[in-house]
Amino acid sequence: MYAYTDFDRDFLAERNAQFRAQVERRIDGSLTEDEFKPLRLMNGLYLQLHAYMLRVAIPYGTLNAGQMRQLATIADRWDKGYGHFTTRQNIQYNWPELRDVPDMLDALGEVGMHAIQTSGNTIRNVTADHFAGAAAEEVADPRPVAELIRQWSTDHPEFQFLPRKFKVAVTGSAQDRAVTAAHDIGLRLVERDGEIGATVLVGGGLGRTPMIGKVLSDFVALPDLLPYLEAVVAVYNLLGRRDNKYKARIKITVHENGIEEIRRLVDEEYIIRRAAFNGADMQLFGKISADFAAPDFVHGAGDYAAQYADDPVFRSFVDTNTAPHRHKDYTILTVSLKAHGATPGDATSDQMRVLAELAESYGHDELRISHEQNVILPHLPKRHLRAVFDALSGAGLATANIGLASDIIACPGMDYCALATARSIPVAQEIATRFEELKLEYEVGPLKIKISGCINACGHHHVGHIGILGLDRAGVENYQITLGGDGGPDAIIGERAGPGFAYDEVVDAIERLVRAYLAIREGADETFLETYKRTGPAPFKATLYPASEKAHAA
Amino acid sequence: MPRAFTPKVVTANALLEGDVVYLTKQGHWTRKHEEADLIEDQATADIRLIEAQALAHEVVGPYLADAIKGADGPEPVHFREAFRTRGPSNYAHGKQEG
Numbered sequence: 001m002y003a004y005t006d007f008d009r010d011f012l013a014e015r016n017a018q019f020r021a022q023v024e025r026r027i028d029g030s031l032t033e034d035e036f037k038p039l040r041l042m043n044g045l046y047l048q049l050h051a052y053m054l055r056v057a058i059p060y061g062t063l064n065a066g067q068m069r070q071l072a073t074i075a076d077r078w079d080k081g082y083g084h085f086t087t088r089q090n091i092q093y094n095w096p097e098l099r100d101v102p103d104m105l106d107a108l109g110e111v112g113m114h115a116i117q118t119s120g121n122t123i124r125n126v127t128a129d130h131f132a133g134a135a136a137e138e139v140a141d142p143r144p145v146a147e148l149i150r151q152w153s154t155d156h157p158e159f160q161f162l163p164r165k166f167k168v169a170v171t172g173s174a175q176d177r178a179v180t181a182a183h184d185i186g187l188r189l190v191e192r193d194g195e196i197g198a199t200v201l202v203g204g205g206l207g208r209t210p211m212i213g214k215v216l217s218d219f220v221a222l223p224d225l226l227p228y229l230e231a232v233v234a235v236y237n238l239l240g241r242r243d244n245k246y247k248a249r250i251k252i253t254v255h256e257n258g259i260e261e262i263r264r265l266v267d268e269e270y271i272i273r274r275a276a277f278n279g280a281d282m283q284l285f286g287k288i289s290a291d292f293a294a295p296d297f298v299h300g301a302g303d304y305a306a307q308y309a310d311d312p313v314f315r316s317f318v319d320t321n322t323a324p325h326r327h328k329d330y331t332i333l334t335v336s337l338k339a340h341g342a343t344p345g346d347a348t349s350d351q352m353r354v355l356a357e358l359a360e361s362y363g364h365d366e367l368r369i370s371h372e373q374n375v376i377l378p379h380l381p382k383r384h385l386r387a388v389f390d391a392l393s394g395a396g397l398a399t400a401n402i403g404l405a406s407d408i409i410a411c412p413g414m415d416y417c418a419l420a421t422a423r424s425i426p427v428a429q430e431i432a433t434r435f436e437e438l439k440l441e442y443e444v445g446p447l448k449i450k451i452s453g454c455i456n457a458c459g460h461h462h463v464g465h466i467g468i469l470g471l472d473r474a475g476v477e478n479y480q481i482t483l484g485g486d487g488g489p490d491a492i493i494g495e496r497a498g499p500g501f502a503y504d505e506v507v508d509a510i511e512r513l514v515r516a517y518l519a520i521r522e523g524a525d526e527t528f529l530e531t532y533k534r535t536g537p538a539p540f541k542a543t544l545y546p547a548s549e550k551a552h553a554a
Numbered sequence: 555m556p557r558a559f560t561p562k563v564v565t566a567n568a569l570l571e572g573d574v575v576y577l578t579k580q581g582h583w584t585r586k587h588e589e590a591d592l593i594e595d596q597a598t599a600d601i602r603l604i605e606a607q608a609l610a611h612e613v614v615g616p617y618l619a620d621a622i623k624g625a626d627g628p629e630p631v632h633f634r635e636a637f638r639t640r641g642p643s644n645y646a647h648g649k650q651e652g
Binding site: 026027029032033047048049050051052080094095096097098099343346414415416423425426429472475476477 | 567569570571572573574610611614615631632633634637638641642643644645647648649
C-alpha cells in the first residue's frame with residue numbers, strides 16, 4: 001500500500017500545527033464560532049448532537065495493521081474505546097473533546113492518516129472497491145488511481161470552495177462493489193485494446209434528489225484521467241448552483257444542463273487542462289502503483305479442505321463471509337461488524353487490535369473497510385482460515401451474516417447526528433435481532449437492508465433491496481420503506497412503498513415483507529430482488545398495507 | 555387570536571466537551587434540562603437568546619427549544635430534545651452515563 005513520503009509527513013504536520021493554533025484561538029476567545037467552524041470542518045471536526053465528532057478518512061478503505069492499532073489507541077486514549085466505520089470508508093470518533101483533537105490528528109499523522117476534507121464543500125475521501133487488488137474477476141486495482149486522486153484533490157487550491165461536497169468512487173471490477181453510480185464522479189476501470197482506462201460516470205448521488213450517474217465518457221485512458229477529472233470539477237465549480245444548497249450538487253447541474261452540454265463543456269475545458277499536465281502526474285502514478293504491487297502469494301492450502309469438510313459451523317462461516325480471490329489458495333474474508341443486536345459498523349479497540357494482529361500474522365498486513373461497514377482481510381491464505389476463524393470467534397467477530405438480512409448498513413441517525421430526523425441504529429439492531437430469533441436469514445438468502453435517519457441518505461436506503469428512511473412526522477419518528485433498490489453495476493433507485501410506519505411498527509413491517517417474499521418466490525434460488533423485479537411492488541405493498549388493500553377491493 | 559406561546563429553554567453545546575447545556579435563570583449553563591430557565595413569553599425568549607449568544611466563549615450554537623413544565627422542572631417536548639437530555643440509545647454514554 002501507499003507509504004507516505006517526507007513531503008506528505010511534513011504537509012500533515014504543518015497542517016496539524018495550524019489547526020492546533022486555531023483550536024487554541026477558539027478556546028481563548030480570539031476566534032468566534034462562525035470563524036472557527038469552517039476551519040474545524042476542513043479538519044473533519046463536527047459538532048453533533050451530544051458531543052464533537054472527528055471523522056477520519058480511510059482512503060479507498062485501505063489500512064495496514066499499524067494504522068488499525070493506532071485507531072484503537074486513539075479510541076482508548078481520547079474517546080470511549082470504540083470507533084464507528086461509516087458508509088464512506090471513514091472512521092468516526094463520537095466523543096472527542098475539543099482540546100484533544102489536535103493530539104488525535106498528530107497521532108493519525110504518525111501512521112499516515114488524516115481527517116482533511118472529510119467535511120466541507122470539497123472533494124471528499126475517495127472510496128473504492130473493498131476487494132481491490134484481491135478479487136478474482138478484477139480488471140485493475142482501483143487503489144493507485146484512488147491514491148492519485150487523493151493526492152491531487154487534497155488541498156487543491158481551485159477546489160476548496162466547490163458549490164457543494166464532491167464524492168468520487170473507483171472500482172476496478174465489473175461487479176462494482178463501490179456503488180460508483182451513486183457518486184458525483186464514478187470511475188469504472190476497464191480494459192480496451194490492452195490499455196487500462198476509466199469509464200467516467202457523473203451526476204450520481206442519493207440524498208434529497210436521488211439520481212443514477214450518467215456516462216460522461218466511455219473510456220478515458222489513464223494518462224488523461226487526471227486532466228479529465230480536473231476539467232469535470234472545473235466545469236462544475238463554475239456552473240454548479242450556489243443559490244440553493246439543495247440544488248448545488250453536480251447531479252442537479254447535470255440534470256438541469258443535460259449530459260450532452262456538460263460533455264461539451266468538459267471536452268472544451270479538457271483541452272486547456274490537458275496542456276497543463278506535463279507527465280509528472282504519471283510519473284507519480286508509476287511510483288504509487290509500485291506501492292500497491294500484489295503481495296508475494298504463498299502456494300498451498302494446507303489442511304483447509306479437511307477443516308472445511310469437518311466442521312459445519314466453520315463451513316457456514318466460510319460459505320457466507322468469503323469471496324473468490326485472484327489466487328487459488330487464498331480467499332477474501334469479510335469480518336462482520338454486524339453481530340445481531342450490535343451497532344452496525346462499530347468496533348471496539350480490542351476488536352481493532354485483534355483484526356490488526358490477524359492481518360499482520362496471516363493476511364499480508366492488509367485490512368479494508370467496506371462501505372457496507374465491515375472489515376475485510378483481503379489476502380487470507382486458506383491454510384490460515386481456520387485459525388483466523390477461531391481468533392475472530394473469541395473476539396465476537398465471527399458472525400456469519402455477510403450479505404444477509406442482518407448485514408444492515410445504517411447511518412448514525414439521531415443517536416449521534418445533528419442532521420438526523422429519526423434514529424437508525426436501534427431500528428437496525430432490532431431488525432437483526434428479530435431475524436436471529438426467527439432463524440430465517442439463511443433461508444431468505446441475499447438481502448440488503450439499508451437505513452438512513454434523514455433524507456441525506458448516508459445509509460444508502462435508496463439502493464437497498466429494502467430501504468428504510470427515518471423522518472420526523474409531526475414530532476414523531478416515522479419510517480418510510482422503499483423497495484427494489486440496487487447499488488450494483490446496474491444501479492436502481494428503490495420505489496417508495498407507501499405511507500411510513502411508526503418506530504414500533506417498522507420491524508414487523510420488514511418481517512412481513514420478507515415472509516411475503518418467501519411465500520411468492522419461485523424457488524430458493526430466486527433472490528428477494530429478483531422476485532421483486534418479477535412481480536413488481538404489488539404483493540409487497542399488499543403485505544405492508546393489508547387494510548388499505550381491502551379498502552380498495554371493497 | 556395570536557397563537558399560544560410554547561414555553562422555551564435556551565440550549566447549546568459546551569465549547570470544550572460538546573456536551574448539551576441549558577441556560578439557567580441566573581445566566582449560568584447547566585447540564586441538566588430540569589435546571590433550565592423555562593421561558594414563558596416570546597420577548598423574554600428573544601432577550602435570553604441574545605444573552606446566551608454573548609456567552610459564545612463557553613458554548614456553541616445556542617437556540618430556543620420547546621419545553622413544558624414538569625414535576626422537577628422543565629421537560630423537553632420534541633423527541634430530539636429528549637435524546638439530547640440523555641445520550642444515544644445504543645450505549646449508556648453521554649448524560650445517562652451518570
